[in-house]
Amino acid sequence: xxxxxxxxxRAILNSYRLLDEARRGDPAVPELGVEQIREQLGxxxxxxxxxxxxxxxxxxxxxxxQARGDAVEAIFLLRxxxxxxxxxxxxxxxxxxxxRLARRISATFKDLPGxxxxxxxxxxxxxxxxxxxxxxxxxxxxxxxxxxxxEPVPGVVDLLNAEGLIEMHxxxxxxxxxxxxxxSPLGFPAPRAARLQNLxxxxxxxxxxxGYSTQRGYSHSHPFAGEIRYGAVQVELxxxxxxxxxxxxxxxxxxxxMINQFAGSKSEAPKFTRGYxxxxxxxxxxxMAMALVDRALRAGELGEAAxxxxxxxxxxxxxxxxxxxxxxVQHLKLPHYVDxxxxxxxxxxxxxxxxxxxxx
Amino acid sequence: MNAPVPIADARxxxxxPHYNFAYLDERTKRMIRRAILKAVAIPGYQVPFGSxxxxxxxxxxxxxxxxxxxxxxxxxxxxxIDQGADDTVNxxxxxxxxxxxxxxxxxxRTDEATLIQTRHRIPETPLAAGQIIVYQVPVPEPLQRxxxxxxxxxxxxxLGEYGLMHVKLxxxxxxxxxxxxxxxxxVMVHGRYLMSPSPIPKFDNPKMHMSPAxxxxxxxxxxxxxxxxxxxxxxxxxxxDHPFQAEKRASRCSLCGSGESFLDEVIADxxxxxxxLCSDTDYCRQRRxxxx
Numbered sequence: 001x002x003x004x005x006x007x008x009x010r011a012i013l014n015s016y017r018l019l020d021e022a023r024r025g026d027p028a029v030p031e032l033g034v035e036q037i038r039e040q041l042g043x044x045x046x047x048x049x050x051x052x053x054x055x056x057x058x059x060x061x062x063x064x065x066q067a068r069g070d071a072v073e074a075i076f077l078l079r080x081x082x083x084x085x086x087x088x089x090x091x092x093x094x095x096x097x098x099x100r101l102a103r104r105i106s107a108t109f110k111d112l113p114g115x116x117x118x119x120x121x122x123x124x125x126x127x128x129x130x131x132x133x134x135x136x137x138x139x140x141x142x143x144x145x146x147x148x149x150x151e152p153v154p155g156v157v158d159l160l161n162a163e164g165l166i167e168m169h170x171x172x173x174x175x176x177x178x179x180x181x182x183x184s185p186l187g188f189p190a191p192r193a194a195r196l197q198n199l200x201x202x203x204x205x206x207x208x209x210x211g212y213s214t215q216r217g218y219s220h221s222h223p224f225a226g227e228i229r230y231g232a233v234q235v236e237l238x239x240x241x242x243x244x245x246x247x248x249x250x251x252x253x254x255x256x257x258m259i260n261q262f263a264g265s266k267s268e269a270p271k272f273t274r275g276y277x278x279x280x281x282x283x284x285x286x287x288m289a290m291a292l293v294d295r296a297l298r299a300g301e302l303g304e305a306a307x308x309x310x311x312x313x314x315x316x317x318x319x320x321x322x323x324x325x326x327x328x329v330q331h332l333k334l335p336h337y338v339d340x341x342x343x344x345x346x347x348x349x350x351x352x353x354x355x356x357x358x359x360x
Numbered sequence: 361m362n363a364p365v366p367i368a369d370a371r372x373x374x375x376x377p378h379y380n381f382a383y384l385d386e387r388t389k390r391m392i393r394r395a396i397l398k399a400v401a402i403p404g405y406q407v408p409f410g411s412x413x414x415x416x417x418x419x420x421x422x423x424x425x426x427x428x429x430x431x432x433x434x435x436x437x438x439x440x441i442d443q444g445a446d447d448t449v450n451x452x453x454x455x456x457x458x459x460x461x462x463x464x465x466x467x468x469r470t471d472e473a474t475l476i477q478t479r480h481r482i483p484e485t486p487l488a489a490g491q492i493i494v495y496q497v498p499v500p501e502p503l504q505r506x507x508x509x510x511x512x513x514x515x516x517x518x519l520g521e522y523g524l525m526h527v528k529l530x531x532x533x534x535x536x537x538x539x540x541x542x543x544x545x546x547v548m549v550h551g552r553y554l555m556s557p558s559p560i561p562k563f564d565n566p567k568m569h570m571s572p573a574x575x576x577x578x579x580x581x582x583x584x585x586x587x588x589x590x591x592x593x594x595x596x597x598x599x600x601d602h603p604f605q606a607e608k609r610a611s612r613c614s615l616c617g618s619g620e621s622f623l624d625e626v627i628a629d630x631x632x633x634x635x636x637l638c639s640d641t642d643y644c645r646q647r648r649x650x651x652x
Contacts, residue, residue, distance in 0.1 A: 008447055
């Protein structure tokens with residue numbers, strides 16, 4: 001007699017070996033080094049760090065190698081590793097106005113203090129396959145040196161604020177400590193600090209689609225890309241025994257300040273409102289989508305009707321995490337014999353005494 | 361039948377020295393234990409907890425794994441089942457995880473285990489005082505399919521307002537002549553909280569009532585823990601004129617001949633011949649005695 005899917009142990013061990021082989025591919029082709037992934041597939045590394053919630057390009061590159069290039073699987077590896085790390089402390093808020101800029105653009109002003117810095121971007125490339133890259137003698141010509149800016153470059157929102165045209169988000173006195181979603185579960189209604197954390201580690205594709213939906217009539221919010229900047233910022237930590245912040249290193253981030261129209265109300269003059277996006281590394285698509293969704297989720301506090309999916313906290317925040325979604329969708333692969341059996345019995349009983357239709 | 365692979369197989373997994381005992385760090389375990397204590401104090405109430413990313417995917421038992429990891433000690437004897445069986449791939453995988461991270465003794469025998477982690481079944485062998493059974497829960501909120509807004513569902517629990525569920529069951533009876541829920545059949549715990557028993561077949565529901573064992577439920581993706589302490593009333597929802605029935609089929613197990621246990625249906629050939637086997641592999645083997 002034959003009973004399938006039992007004796008799983010040997011099958012699992014064999015599948016490990018098959019997976020190793022599949023990952024390695026043709027052994028005649030040189031093996032990919034982790035440092036090659038880190039240096040040459042940097043945007044994949046950045047996405048894995050952002051959604052994996054760990055800033056470590058080497059570990060993210062290793063995760064990508066182990067995951068055979070699958071972003072969600074690599075994010076999973078990094079998050080599971082992250083769960084074993086102790087929480088040593090909380091850093092000071094990043095000062096992105098003192099970012100060492102590699103790129104900074106504004107779609108709202110033709111020129112502005114600090115200027116427009118295009119930096120490394122696909123934006124104005126023509127998407128033609130470059131067959132020269134296939135020949136593998138890639139030694140790019142050095143770009144013209146841009147004049148290094150050492151002065152802090154003020155953000156566009158600060159310039160608008162000089163006229164009082166845009167809402168500001170200075171924390172009020174007695175502002176509560178933000179919740180930490182990696183330590184405590186999300187509760188509803190979620191404060192903006194918790195929403196932003198959720199969006200920051202949210203799946204890029206999901207946020208892109210949700211953000212896109214706001215541009216197609218599902219809670220239109222008249223967005224302008226006020227500013228997008230990418231570069232290195234210092235991370236500062238107040239060590240308890242010191243009592244003042246010290247720099248513990250530098251990370252690269254992409255920040256998006258979205259500027260949205262707001263009609264005002266009986267009590268308030270019209271003003272621009274804001275949506276905010278931040279991601280590790282160079283992740284503009286993610287940061288912009290996040291900013292659109294952040295703005296949409298502020299419907300409640302701005303007195304707008306929450307009628308579209310992107311405005312519904314529970315809908316967006318409960319479904320944004322790629323690991324929760326991927327895990328639960330794929331758990332359908334697990335055996336469900338018992339439930340199916342119970343259902344089968346139920347359907348058979350319900351059919352008893354009913355006329356039988358038979359297909360030909 | 362293929363000989364079962366002995367689970368003490370040498371390849372199965374040596375203790376992995378790079379991780380803490382049972383994977384989680386001690387502070388995380390303490391956080392989970394606090395949630396468990398609260399859950400035991402309020403039977404059937406879903407306690408939110410800071411669920412961590414485990415090295416297994418969400419939906420594959422991360423809640424149960426975290427509860428087990430927070431409780432397990434070096435002297436525990438662990439049993440892991442999925443669909444009632446010790447040797448289904450997911451049970452094997454979770455057992456390997458605990459072998460690698462704790463090195464504790466493992467067993468397939470229900471009566472030998474101090475901790476049982478399960479997905480979708482309660483063992484046929486009655487549980488005893490002192491045992492803990494940990495259920496893996498995909499959707500802890502019994503009202504979710506009726507009211508997807510969590511804030512609203514929590515309000516209904518707070519008020520004990522379960523009319524929505526009764527209406528759903530009533531509509532089943534009106535439409536089909538019977539309640540059409542075959543698994544994950546909702547229960548009232550200690551007369552207060554409506555609770556999902558996890559997707560066990562309703563055949564298993566009566567085993568939860570006044571059980572001498574501690575029953576714990578972990579939902580990792582949804583970040584909830586809940587509990588049924590020993591000797592607690594667990595009543596399956598029903599109406600006076602439509603009492604709850606744990607339906608039992610007329611067939612018997614082809615291996616041990618049991619007419620009492622929950623059976624898996626196996627399609628034996630391509631002409632539609634079927635046979636039935638105990639879903640609880642340990643129970644079946646005990647009944648067959650030493651020859652199996």
